[in-house]
Amino acid sequence: MILYFSGTGNSLAIARNIAQSTNDRVMTLTEAVQQDLTAEKRIGLVYPSYDFNMPPAVRLLLPQLKISADAYVFVIISCGAQAGNCIWTAKRLLRKQGVRLAYSHKVRMPDNSAIAFGRNPNNQIWKFERFAFRLERIIADVKVERHELHFNGWSFLGWLMGQTFLEKGMIRTLGPKVNTDKCIGCGICEKVCPINNIVVNEKADIGKHCTLCFGCVHFCPQQAITTNGREALKERQYHHPEITLKDMLQK
Numbered sequence: 001m002i003l004y005f006s007g008t009g010n011s012l013a014i015a016r017n018i019a020q021s022t023n024d025r026v027m028t029l030t031e032a033v034q035q036d037l038t039a040e041k042r043i044g045l046v047y048p049s050y051d052f053n054m055p056p057a058v059r060l061l062l063p064q065l066k067i068s069a070d071a072y073v074f075v076i077i078s079c080g081a082q083a084g085n086c087i088w089t090a091k092r093l094l095r096k097q098g099v100r101l102a103y104s105h106k107v108r109m110p111d112n113s114a115i116a117f118g119r120n121p122n123n124q125i126w127k128f129e130r131f132a133f134r135l136e137r138i139i140a141d142v143k144v145e146r147h148e149l150h151f152n153g154w155s156f157l158g159w160l161m162g163q164t165f166l167e168k169g170m171i172r173t174l175g176p177k178v179n180t181d182k183c184i185g186c187g188i189c190e191k192v193c194p195i196n197n198i199v200v201n202e203k204a205d206i207g208k209h210c211t212l213c214f215g216c217v218h219f220c221p222q223q224a225i226t227t228n229g230r231e232a233l234k235e236r237q238y239h240h241p242e243i244t245l246k247d248m249l250q251k
């Protein structure tokens with residue numbers, strides 16, 4: 001079973017690619033915490049790196065998983081470049097549940113946060129080809145249930161960015177805001193949000209628990225959601241090319 005958390009499909013694409021080769025099923029982390037997974041012999045976790053850290057939502061969900069201490073557990077980080085403390089934190093949280101992390105790695109993907117700084121994540125699609133070798137290696141390793149941890153060290157930057165005041169500051173600055181003049185109340189953002197933090201009545205209303213996945217920013221068809229005070233130009237909106245909006249709604 002491969003569990004994922006994804007805002008713009010990079011992590012879902014990785015999870016699916018692995019699952020296709022290993023004959024595993026994929027499931028969102030949000031759904032997985034509602035299930036008893038203790039019979040699963042192999043559990044994969046795929047999620048992005050946010051500010052050199054595990055996404056706050058993953059940090060809350062991971063300890064709620066019901067998995068067996070005997071399962072082969074692996075973690076794959078999808079990131080622009082740096083996994084930071086993502087794997088170190090998973091190792092620690094799993095250990096608290098009596099589970100040993102067997103394997104970890106990262107795959108570089110287009111950085112979906114670039115849109116917050118006026119840059120275009122679509123200019124980074126060269127990473128698919130450049131880092132395809134990494135995904136192939138991960139698949140080969142997971143198939144034989146190799147025990148090997150990569151990118152699992154402690155990162156000072158990750159620790160620093162995870163301090164509550166910086167994390168909250170980041171959410172305040174980068175957190176999505178709705179431009180009500182542009183919003184047509186289509187409801188897509190509500191369905192895309194992996195943690196159900198958006199309610200749409202006539203207009204979208206973003207709640208207080210944003211985990212900064214940027215799914216709503218990238219998928220809004222009206223470019224009505226801003227981040228860092230910047231408009232999400234259509235040409236800068238990104239999602240993994242193998243992943244459709246429909247895929248993202250199956251949560």
Ligand SMILES: Cc1cc2nc3c(=O)[nH]c(=O)nc-3n(C[C@H](O)[C@H](O)[C@H](O)COP(=O)(O)O)c2cc1C
Nearest residue numbers: 006007008009010011051052079080081082112113
């Ligand atoms: C708020 C935010 C912060 C991010 N911080 C980092 C980071 O510190 N290091 C990094 O390599 N990528 C970072 N990224 C990029 C994502 O990790 C990357 O694009 C990931 O593949 C997105 O996965 P998804 O499409 O499954 O959501 C960040 C993205 C967001 C939205």
Ligand code: SF4
Nearest residue numbers: 183184186187189220
């Ligand atoms: S996706 Fe955009 S247009 Fe649709 S409800 Fe959300 S903010 Fe409004």
Ligand code: SF4
Nearest residue numbers: 193210211213214216
């Ligand atoms: S509100 Fe938007 S950015 Fe925040 S978690 Fe939901 S979809 Fe992601």
